[in-house]
Amino acid sequence: xxxxxxxxxxxxxxxxxxxxxxxxxxxxxxxxxxxxxxxxxxxxxxxxxxxxxxxxxxxxxxxxxxxxxxxxxxxxxxxxxxxxxxxxxxxxxxxxxxxxxxxxxxxxxxxxxxxxxxxxxxxxxxxxxxxxxxxxxxxxxxxxxxxxxxxxxxxxxxxxxxxxxxxxxxxxxxxxxxxxxxxxxxxxxxxxxxxxxxxxxxxxxxxxxxxxxxxxxxxxxxxxxxxxxxxxxxxxxxxxxxxxxxxxxxxxxxxxxxxxxxxxx
Amino acid sequence: xxxxxxxxxxxxxxxxxxxxxxxxxxxxxxxxxxxxxxxxxxxxxxxxxxxxxxxxxxxxxxxxxxxxxxxxxxxxxxxxxxxxxxxxxxxxxxxxxxxxxxxxxxxxxxxxxxxxxxxxxxxxxxxxxxxxxxxxxxxxxxxxxxx
Numbered sequence: 001x002x003x004x005x006x007x008x009x010x011x012x013x014x015x016x017x018x019x020x021x022x023x024x025x026x027x028x029x030x031x032x033x034x035x036x037x038x039x040x041x042x043x044x045x046x047x048x049x050x051x052x053x054x055x056x057x058x059x060x061x062x063x064x065x066x067x068x069x070x071x072x073x074x075x076x077x078x079x080x081x082x083x084x085x086x087x088x089x090x091x092x093x094x095x096x097x098x099x100x101x102x103x104x105x106x107x108x109x110x111x112x113x114x115x116x117x118x119x120x121x122x123x124x125x126x127x128x129x130x131x132x133x134x135x136x137x138x139x140x141x142x143x144x145x146x147x148x149x150x151x152x153x154x155x156x157x158x159x160x161x162x163x164x165x166x167x168x169x170x171x172x173x174x175x176x177x178x179x180x181x182x183x184x185x186x187x188x189x190x191x192x193x194x195x196x197x198x199x200x201x202x203x204x205x206x207x208x209x210x211x212x213x214x215x216x217x218x219x220x221x222x223x224x225x226x227x228x229x230x231x232x233x234x235x236x237x238x239x240x241x242x243x244x245x246x247x248x249x250x251x252x253x254x255x256x257x258x259x260x261x262x263x264x265x
Numbered sequence: 266x267x268x269x270x271x272x273x274x275x276x277x278x279x280x281x282x283x284x285x286x287x288x289x290x291x292x293x294x295x296x297x298x299x300x301x302x303x304x305x306x307x308x309x310x311x312x313x314x315x316x317x318x319x320x321x322x323x324x325x326x327x328x329x330x331x332x333x334x335x336x337x338x339x340x341x342x343x344x345x346x347x348x349x350x351x352x353x354x355x356x357x358x359x360x361x362x363x364x365x366x367x368x369x370x371x372x373x374x375x376x377x378x379x380x381x382x383x384x385x386x387x388x389x390x391x392x393x394x395x396x397x398x399x400x401x402x403x404x405x406x407x408x409x410x411x412x
Contacts, residue, residue, distance in 0.1 A: 163292040197295055197313060199320035200377045228313040235314070236383040237369055 025123070029107055031116040032079060034058045037107075043121075048094040064092040065100075074104035075117035082106050082114060091121065099128045146172050148179035151253070154186040154260045161194030169205035176209060180218045187256040188213055191249050193224030203238040210243050219244060219259055223252030278340040279304060285326040286333035294323040294336045298351060301338055305347050307409050314387040315349050315407050321380035322353035322403060328374040330355040330401075347411040348389075352404045359398030366393075 020027055026043035030036055036054045044051055047062050059075075060068040067073045067089055074085035084105045091100045100121050107116040146168070151157045156179045160172065172190075180188050190209065192198070198206070206222060213220040223246045225233070233240065246252035254264050279301050283294045298319040302312035319336055326334040334355030341348035365371050367385060372378030381403075385391045390406040 163295060167288050196299070197316055197320065199295075199317045199324070200380050200383065201291075201320075201324050204377050228310050231310050232313050232317050232387070235386045236317070237379045237386070238377065 023120075026121040027118070028059060028121070029116060029118040030059050030075065031107075032114075034060060034075075036062070037116060038118075046093050062093070065089050074102065075119050078104040078106050078119075079114055079117045088124070098123055098125050100124060146175045148175050150179070150183050150185075151189070152257070152260070152262075154184065155189065155253075155256045156180060156183050156185045156187075157189040157191060157253075159191045159194065163197065164195055164202050164205075169202055173205060173209045173212065176220075177212055177216060180213060180216050185218050187259050188218050188220045189249070189252050189256055190220060190222050191224045191252070192222060192229070193226070193249060195229065196226075198229050198233060200236050200238060203233060203236060203240075207238075207240075207243070219256075221246060221252045221255055223247070223249045278342070280337070280339045283323075283336045283338070284333070285323045285336055288324070288327050290333075291320055291323040291327065294319045294338075297336075298338050298349070301340065302349050305340055305349060305409070306411065307347075307349065307407075311407060311409055315351065318384040318388055318405055318407075319351045321384055322351060322405070324376065325380055326353060326355055328376065331357055334401075341406060341408075343408075345410060345412075346408045348406050348408040350404065350406045352402065354403075355401050357399045357401065359395045359401050360393065363393050363395065 021041035023040060024042060026046055027038070027040040028036065028043055029038040036057050036059055039047070039049065039051060039054060043049075049062055054062070067087075071077075074087050077083070078085055084103065086101065086103045088099065088101050090097055091102075101124050102119050102121045104117060104119040106114045107118045109115050146158065146160075148156055148158050156176070158172065158176050158179075164172070176188055176190065179185070190206070195202075210220040210222075221244045222240075225245065225247070244255065246255060257264050281297045281301065283297055284290065285294060295316045298316040299312055302315050307315065319338065323336055326336070332355075334353060337350075337352040337354065339350045339352070341350050360366055361373075366381050368378075369382045370378045381391075381393075384405055388405045388407045390404075392402075392404045394402045394404075396402075
């Protein structure tokens with residue numbers, strides 16, 4: 001058997017105990033009434049408990065989490081449904097609260113009867129921190145990427161940069177429409193110079209923006225289609241016939257001044 | 266497809282699988298195709314056609330399937346040509362009438378109904394296979410001459 005082999009190779013090493021104890025996560029086993037049967041060394045360290053003192057203690061006496069003593073407790077569910085659960089939670093132990101991911105499984109005797117539950121708990125503070133950073137970044141990008149600029153009395157301009165997905169397109173429409181109202185704009189310029197690609201759903205959003213703009217009494221001019229985008233749009237069969245477009249932003253601005261009855265000199 | 270370029274290939278072909286579950290994943294499919302097409306020395310306009318096709322397939326996965334699906338992008342080679350293959354795969358509910366979805370303006374969702382027809386116009390090959398309405402596979406390829 002593999003266990004005896006390794007134990008023989010390494011002196012003073014008990015595979016079942018030492019591996020479990022040195023595993024860098026908390027491992028705990030309880031009986032059906034949540035009396036602690038076992039807690040590995042890392043668990044003892046987290047909870048600042050000694051294994052000997054745990055005799056007769058319930059798991060919810062030494063660990064506090066929102067799931068404890070409720071039907072949400074995955075260990076309870078694991079025992080009841082004979083299933084393995086993986087769940088995120090937070091845990092308070094020895095005065096500290098941190099985010100965890102815990103895996104709960106039923107504990108079985110040799111005959112396969114469920115005699116309790118076991119769980120291993122991983123501290124995911126680092127992971128949660130990184131996820132929060134990613135979320136913060138995407139929020140920042142969202143806000144950075146849709147600035148509406150007032151160019152002149154009655155003219156607003158929205159320069160678009162980067163890949164537009166439907167989510168961003170939605171936000172762009174909203175921002176533009178709000179600023180049309182806010183600035184009492186007669187013309188809105190949507191500059192797509194920085195957009196590498198336009199597919200049918202983005203094209204549809206552009207069409208919607210134009211008609212919504214018209215309803216608010218503003219003319220929407222699309223500027224800065226790149227040759228690649230223009231060629232693809234033609235193949236897409238999207239009809240931009242009724243929409244004012246200009247090759248360059250400069251051209252679009254001059255058209256906008258025409259509309260509000262001013263001239264660039 | 267007029268210019269012939271000399272391309273050097275990596276030994277094992279490029280291949281990427283992008284999981285599409287929500288609209289935020291659509292842009293990912295676009296950028297992956299764009300980067301692979303550029304690596305394969307496709308012209309900018311061809312790279313755009315391929316990426317736009319991937320984008321259409323990906324938004325179809327978001328709007329018309331039960332749980333999303335995957336987009337597989339893969340490099341192809343045949344005598345004198347290099348190609349890019351985009352495969353959209355999902356587990357249902359399938360396509361009612363394949364002929365109809367290839368007609369311009371037909372849509373059962375929020376789109377313009379020109380996604381699949383325009384893929385047919387932009388790409389060289391388009392195959393749609395629906396098995397038991399639980400496995401829909403749309404394969405499209407674009408070829409570019411290459412020494």
